[in-house]
Amino acid sequence: MAVSAVSPALIEFRQVAKVYGHGENAVHALDGVDLVINDGEFVAIMGPSGSGKSTCMNIIGCLDTPTSGQYLFRGVDVGSLTRDQRALLRRNHLGFVFQGFNLLKRTTALENVELPLIYRGVPRAARHARAQEALEAVGLGDRGGHTASELSGGQQQRVAIARAIASDPAVILADEPTGNLDSHRSQEIMELLARLNHDRGITVVMVTHEPDMALYARRSVSFRDGKISSDQNQPGHAPAGGA
Amino acid sequence: MFVETLLLAFREIRRNVMRSALTMLGIMIGVAAVIAMVTLGGGAKQKVSNDISSLGKNLLMVMPGTHQTGPSSGGAPFKNEDVQAIKRSIDGIQAVAPMSTSSVRAVYGNTNWTTTVSGTTNAYFGARQWAVEKGRFFDEAEERSGRTVCIIGTTVRDNLFGQQDPIGARIRLGTGSCEVIGLLQSKGSSGFGNNQDDTVIMPLFAFQRRISGVDDVSMIFISARSEGSIDKVKAATEALLRQRRHIVGGKEDDFQVQDMREIASLVESTTTLLTAFLGAVAAISLLVGGIGIMNIMLVSVTERTREIGIRLAIGAYEREVLLQFLVEAGSLSLAGGVVGILIGLTISAFVAPMVGIPFVLNLWIIGVAFVFSAAVGVVFGYFPARNAARLDPIAALRYE
Numbered sequence A: 001m002a003v004s005a006v007s008p009a010l011i012e013f014r015q016v017a018k019v020y021g022h023g024e025n026a027v028h029a030l031d032g033v034d035l036v037i038n039d040g041e042f043v044a045i046m047g048p049s050g051s052g053k054s055t056c057m058n059i060i061g062c063l064d065t066p067t068s069g070q071y072l073f074r075g076v077d078v079g080s081l082t083r084d085q086r087a088l089l090r091r092n093h094l095g096f097v098f099q100g101f102n103l104l105k106r107t108t109a110l111e112n113v114e115l116p117l118i119y120r121g122v123p124r125a126a127r128h129a130r131a132q133e134a135l136e137a138v139g140l141g142d143r144g145g146h147t148a149s150e151l152s153g154g155q156q157q158r159v160a161i162a163r164a165i166a167s168d169p170a171v172i173l174a175d176e177p178t179g180n181l182d183s184h185r186s187q188e189i190m191e192l193l194a195r196l197n198h199d200r201g202i203t204v205v206m207v208t209h210e211p212d213m214a215l216y217a218r219r220s221v222s223f224r225d226g227k228i229s230s231d232q233n234q235p236g237h238a239p240a241g242g243a
Numbered sequence B: 001m002f003v004e005t006l007l008l009a010f011r012e013i014r015r016n017v018m019r020s021a022l023t024m025l026g027i028m029i030g031v032a033a034v035i036a037m038v039t040l041g042g043g044a045k046q047k048v049s050n051d052i053s054s055l056g057k058n059l060l061m062v063m064p065g066t067h068q069t070g071p072s073s074g075g076a077p078f079k080n081e082d083v084q085a086i087k088r089s090i091d092g093i094q095a096v097a098p099m100s101t102s103s104v105r106a107v108y109g110n111t112n113w114t115t116t117v118s119g120t121t122n123a124y125f126g127a128r129q130w131a132v133e134k135g136r137f138f139d140e141a142e143e144r145s146g147r148t149v150c151i152i153g154t155t156v157r158d159n160l161f162g163q164q165d166p167i168g169a170r171i172r173l174g175t176g177s178c179e180v181i182g183l184l185q186s187k188g189s190s191g192f193g194n195n196q197d198d199t200v201i202m203p204l205f206a207f208q209r210r211i212s213g214v215d216d217v218s219m220i221f222i223s224a225r226s227e228g229s230i231d232k233v234k235a236a237t238e239a240l241l242r243q244r245r246h247i248v249g250g251k252e253d254d255f256q257v258q259d260m261r262e263i264a265s266l267v268e269s270t271t272t273l274l275t276a277f278l279g280a281v282a283a284i285s286l287l288v289g290g291i292g293i294m295n296i297m298l299v300s301v302t303e304r305t306r307e308i309g310i311r312l313a314i315g316a317y318e319r320e321v322l323l324q325f326l327v328e329a330g331s332l333s334l335a336g337g338v339v340g341i342l343i344g345l346t347i348s349a350f351v352a353p354m355v356g357i358p359f360v361l362n363l364w365i366i367g368v369a370f371v372f373s374a375a376v377g378v379v380f381g382y383f384p385a386r387n388a389a390r391l392d393p394i395a396a397l398r399y400e
């Protein structure tokens, strides 16, 4: 990564826009967004459906590319990177938790968690150990041998989180991680994310619809029609590592 | 990384046992069918050419009748004098043998067997390169005097004598009888479907007197001294017979001189056609197998595309994902192909002796089957994966 005089922000959007379709049908999913997220933050992204939250997350995650504007990751313009360089960036710095889990269904929990480590070239033994450790961190140390389809929704989401943290990323991007879960399970997941942020200093960016969940974050960014409508710190956020 | 990718691919194959098995099965059946068809076809072709060469080398057959009407109709039979004339006046001849045949019931004790009785001379055995297994050929006195001696084929021996030694026995042929003096070596089928061993051969003179009652010759065998002189002998024979049968000007021959090479190439082209036809049928089954695979692959394309999306999102390079899928599809279809080849060869090796043809290994078709099965894997397994891996990861993840 490039080094500049002032240490650059972890994530910086400069007038990022994303347009789907063209002409009269064009949808401005993101419309000139400026956003800075620094190391160690826990950010909740809120907003009505269709306001551009997922689009924003996908661009942060280098899964999608902006139509215009600049996205800098630690000062590096992601738009100037090749496909492989972006893959490498995801591999080494980012962890994803998707709303739909996105686990390999017939694959065991342990193997799912090992997957990012395989692509990182971590040797077999170390890989097993780290995957097991990550599963234990999400409270599923004894479920490693089950396939994803044998686990409950909450357990699958925790496996997804274990997969995201196994490679020790700088950022965890979670798009509605509790969207499919009941409130009890949701709280477990939120506490887990809060703990990872607090204890390991992992930056967490999370999309949620539910204000309760957003309270776990220290900063809340709201989207409306592809623009940021509010961006505020939440002094009274729920304590990390509880219950 | 390469090794890891291979392991990933094999793990995927094991995980999707059903899909893998179906993929392999389609290829397997198609390849086995093609291999069996082509191998058996090749064996049949080989057999036909073996059979034809069993008729004798450098052999010409002269028969009455035009090309159009076939050997049995049109054109008067030859006479003994025609044979003498050929023998006298044509150069480059090794042997000339007249032959007349008739279907006659042979009786020995209380068994009987209807067979083909032929009258000819010792030269016939030379022209046909046919030896006796037991006993002897005719002697000169027998040829001249018309004594009723005969040489029998193994089929006649089996049907009249069983395990008994036929030499010296007397068998009844129609109204007369003859003494068996020799047993011919077995020649098998001639390639025209007739059994060459189902025969009784006696001196022409005796045949004309005792069996047919006329001095006709229904066929003349000529063996040329060398392969190079076949054409010359053929032309000379035609000219001589035209003259003797008073065919002048542009009138068509009422006889034909057939060259074994012509017959061989005719029969061979028929079997080649047959093999090609069977091969085409088998190729269609291979194609159907391929389409089956395509179906299986396409059905799983949603699932696979999501899998590709997940792998890309997690940070896999496009080429790593592709290598995995290439190995997966390639090894499945290759394994299917190899198993299919083995099954096809096993079937051929088993069936060939049952239908009495040699087992001829055709390396060329094995190579084609091998390449084809690899290609099926790549086309139906790899290309869909490649399209998916080129998507933005988010598009692959969203794929419905």
Ligand SMILES: Nc1ncnc2c1ncn2[C@@H]1O[C@H](COP(=O)(O)OP(=O)(O)OP(=O)(O)O)[C@@H](O)[C@H]1O
Pocket (backbone or CB within 6 Å): A020, A021, A027, A028, A029, A047, A048, A049, A050, A051, A052, A053, A054, A055, A056
């Ligand atoms: N692939 C696409 N093609 C066309 N339009 C799209 C595509 N993806 C998103 N959009 C549009 O972009 C806009 C923003 O979508 P986005 O998924 O970012 O919304 P969101 O804030 O995540 O909504 P939700 O809360 O429902 O998940 C929507 O109007 C959506 O219809």
Ligand SMILES: [Mg+2]
Pocket (backbone or CB within 6 Å): A053, A054, A055
């Ligand atoms: Mg969304």
